[in-house]
Amino acid sequence: MVDTRASDCRTIGHFYGVNGKKLQRQYRDYLSDFKGWKQKEHAKQWLIFPENIGPYLSIDETALSKGELYTIITNKKAKGKKGSIVAIFSGTKVEPIMEQLMKMPAKKRATVKEITLDMANSMKTIAKKCFPKAIQVTDRFHVQKLAQEALQDIRIKHRWDAIDLENEQIKRAKEKNRAFVPNEFSNGDTRKQLLARSRYLLYKSPNNWTQNQSERSKILFAQYPDIKVAFDLVQGLRNIFNTATSIQIAYTKLAHWYKDVENTGFRAFNTIANTISLNYRSILNYFINRSTNASAESFNAKIKAFRAQFRGVKNVESFLYRLTTIFA
Structure with missing residues (x-):
């Protein structure tokens, strides 16, 4: 019989002044039924x-x-x-x-x-x-994860652009022997910080945002409307899983969501939409028992x-x- 307390033989050995590794081997080879294990x-x-x-x-x-x-x-x-x-x-x-x-x-x-x-x-x-x-x-969470990754991919691309822009501004300031002072938004974030610090709020539903996250989201979406569109797509997909009460209703809502994705022209989201289309039968089966x-x-x-x-x-x-x- 295996006791979970035997899993940390080093700790047990320390208390009793015994070498933990030796105790572990003794347990495995003699005290347990491991040697006679049929499988x-x-x-x-x-x-x-x-x-x-x-x-x-x-x-x-x-x-x-x-x-x-x-x-x-x-x-x-x-x-x-x-x-x-x-x-x-x-x-x-x-x-x-x-x-x-x-x-x-x-x-x-x-x-x-x-x-x-x-x-x-x-x-x-x-x-x-x-x-x-x-x-x-x-x-359903694997499907939603794909949508979240597409959203974060858009944010990350903007962040790299912001880093490149800031590096270029620092370079120009040095050439003119000036100190570089980055522009800040009303919440104190620079553009680069705004994009980095928005990562976690994009994973959450707006009603779960803190006051700081809500303020940051307003600035983010004003500066980057494409992130707002992608965020709405993620929330729309989540709401389908949360609110649809039957396969028929879910199928109709997914069809509308699919059209919204096509209208955006986002390549990553089109890939997700096609993935959902190819797996729609097993995805819709979620609405039978919500498993x-x-x-x-x-x-x-x-x-x-x-x-x-x-x-x-x-x-x-x-x-x-x-x-x-x-x-x-």
């Missing part, structure tokens, strides 16, 4: 727990160590506790993952009603082939916290053993 042989490639399959699953990818990606399928009903992990696979390649998932009884896989995922084609293929009766739901991949993201956070306790992942099999013993 140890293939743990680095795949781990499957068919008994944890439920009607509502999430599939996502996370990095365990050194940026190496793992694909993880979790059961939403377990709520990040025992029974959460359905499967863990090294990498994101479709064929090896499908090969192992297809070994599970078809009857068991057919019990899955819904699976939430991002817009990666690999995830969609895995879900379609291995869980054929499950409705695929594209996570998201938040549970998968939350579980990823648990893995990161677990990994931090170990101060990194030096022995992948040992880490996966402890992880699955607690969460599978």
Whole structure:
């Protein structure tokens, strides 16, 4: 049996005057059941727990160590506790993952009603082939994140222009042996500062702005109308997900939003609109149960916290053993 207190053997060793590394090895090799773990042989490639399959699953990818990606399928009903992990696979390649998932009884896989995922084609293929009766739901936050990135991209381009302008003004001032004093807006920001400090307010809804952020936004939008247009597009997309009560209403609103994007001529937003158009079926499925991949993201956070306790992942099999013993 694995005790989470054993995860920080260095701390325990410090209290009892024992070498932490040696204590960790002793725990792994003799005190725990790691050596007799049945799945140890293939743990680095795949781990499957068919008994944890439920009607509502999430599939996502996370990095365990050194940026190496793992694909993880979790059961939403377990709520990040025992029974959460359905499967863990090294990498994101479709064929090896499908090969192992297809070994599970078809009857068991057919019990899955819904699976939430991002817009990666690999995830969609895995879900379609291995869980054929499950409705695929594209996570709304991945869609909104794309729109936010497009908005921030416009802000960043203006910021680079502002930096170039200020550098040129400093250069000219030096040539004339004058001290450079940048112009400031009514809130005390220079142009460069305005664009840098507006980053976080653009992530928020206007009703969540502080007084300073509200003042800064007025200056920003007056100076850069294109940022205001892009911000309104982001808010419009968010409002569709927040207010639409059915697939039909959401479809109509998305069509109007698509036209608004076309009218702006923003290349990045046109790319997002086309991405939504290609994935509209799974995006609209959100409005059936309003399901998201938040549970998968939350579980990823648990893995990161677990990994931090170990101060990194030096022995992948040992880490996966402890992880699955607690969460599978």
